Each structure stands twice: as structure tokens, then as C-alpha cells.
């Protein structure tokens with residue numbers, strides 16, 4: 205029972221991430237128009253919508269890659285709209301990209317370790333640690349990276365260079381990399397794109413495992429099967445606005461959503 209409550213996140217808890225009346229303009233174009241929503245702790249929230257709806261712009265705003273024209277983004281209850289991505293990541297936000305680009309000639313384990321290195325490096329300098337403690341930190345990072353590769357079913361390839369990976373395996377590696385910084389919430393940009401059917405099952409299972417360990421997800425996805433199977437709740441954007449929210453089945457039946465998708469195709 206306890207697990208179930210954690211998975212869906214009690215409604216009274218502080219949202220992990222929230223947008224309040226967020227607007228983003230590019231010149232005369234309003235890409236995100238007065239969008240507000242909460243991401244509840246422990247949930248997997250889907251963000252769907254036709255091409256050009258404003259989903260990627262919303263992700264960029266949440267992650268701090270771009271700043272809102274107006275409105276606020278809250279991370280763990282605190283406003284962060286003026287803070288860029290590197291500050292947010294240190295405070296529990298992780299993001300994967302549609303096309304992951306690991307360093308091709310480094311091994312998988314090195315790629316995962318590197319995801320912590322910025323943080324570790326700063327800490328080492330700040331604390332004037334002695335060399336043996338640096339070595340100990342590296343050893344700890346390697347152990348953690350190995351555990352994360354196991355978590356994403358890539359142990360077999362841990363000492364291979366990243367260039368040997370398929371598109372789907374790169375997505376799994378990206379998941380391990382982002383986990384290295386101990387995020388509270390992970391933004392996933394189209395985890396199913398370019399992935400074969402077998403690996404898609406692995407990715408779905410691994411996201412579910414990680415979510416069940418207490419990590420919240422927000423994902424953009426065009427693969428509706430994946431959204432239906434994974435997401436506790438779905439937000440639909442169209443023409444920069446938040447059209448509706450509900451379970452995958454609820455939004456799929458909503459006439460406004462059907463119209464938005466047909467409009468997008470026409």
C-alpha cells in the first residue's frame with residue numbers, strides 16, 4: 205500500500221516542479237501561452253500535443269535552458285525562473301535529450317562517471333581534499349556508475365566505447381547519466397523516438413523501476429502506447445496552450461484533443 209501512495213504522490217505534498225502562468229515569446233510568436241501546471245511527487249506525467257504545440261519550449265523553460273517572457277517556474281516549491289540550467293540540475297532536476305550524444309570514444313562507465321564529475325570537481329576544489337580522498341571519491345563514483353549501468357541493463361557493455369551503442373541503448377545510457385546527479389525529477393524528451401520494439405520494452409520497464417524507487421518523471425512523447433502504459437496523468441498542449449489534462453484514456457476521448465491533432469495533420 206505504502207508503495208502505491210508513493211508512486212502516485214499524495215495530493216497535499218509540495219509539487220516537485222510547477223509552472224505558473226508561464227509565457228514565452230519568440231519575436232511575435234507566442235510559443236507558450238499562459239501555461240500553469242504542477243508535477244506531483246512520485247508521478248509519471250506525460251506532455252503530449254501535435255507538432256509545434258510548444259512542448260519542447262516548455263521543457264527548455266522548465267530545465268532553465270531559456271527564460272520565460274513572464275510567469276514563474278518553481279522547483280521544490282522555490283521560484284527558479286531567473287536561474288539557468290546548471291543551477292537547477294544541482295537542485296534535483298535532470299534532463300535527457302531526444303538524440304543523446306555520449307562521448308563516443310569513452311567507455312559507458314566513463315560516460316556515466318563524467319555526469320557527476322562537474323559536481324565532484326567543484327566539491328574537491330572547495331574542500332582542498334588530499335589526493336587519497338580524491339581517489340576515494342573516484343572509486344565511489346565508479347561504483348555508483350556501475351550500479352546505474354546495471355539498473356539500465358547495460359552492465360554487459362560497461363567497458364565498451366559508447367560509439368558501439370544503438371539509438372535505444374544510448375537512451376538507456378542517458379538515463380544512467382542523468383541518475384548520477386541524484387535527481388528528484390527527470391525530464392525525458394521522447395524516450396521512444398528511434399528505438400526498436402525490443403529495447404522500447406526495456407526502456408519502459410527501467411523508467412517504471414526508477415519511478416518506483418521514488419523519482420518523478422515528466423516526459424514528452426509521441427508514442428501514445430508508451431504514454432498510455434507509463435503515465436499516471438497526461439497534459440495536452442496545442443498552439444502554445446494547455447488544452448486539458450487527465451489519464452491517457454480521458455484525454456484520448458476529449459473532443460478538443462481530437463480536433464487539435466486533426467488540425468495538426470491538416
Ligand SMILES: Nc1ncnc2c1ncn2[C@@H]1O[C@H](COP(=O)(O)OP(=O)(O)OP(=O)(O)O)[C@@H](O)[C@H]1O
Pocket residue numbers: 230233234235253254255256257258259260261262
Ligand atoms: N528559438 C526559436 N525561435 C523562434 N521560434 C521558435 C523557437 N523555438 C521554437 N519556436 C517556435 O515555437 C513553436 C513551438 O515549438 P516547439 O518546438 O516548442 O513545439 P513542440 O510541441 O515541441 O513540437 P514538436 O513535437 O514538433 O517537437 C513553433 O511554432 C516553433 O517554430
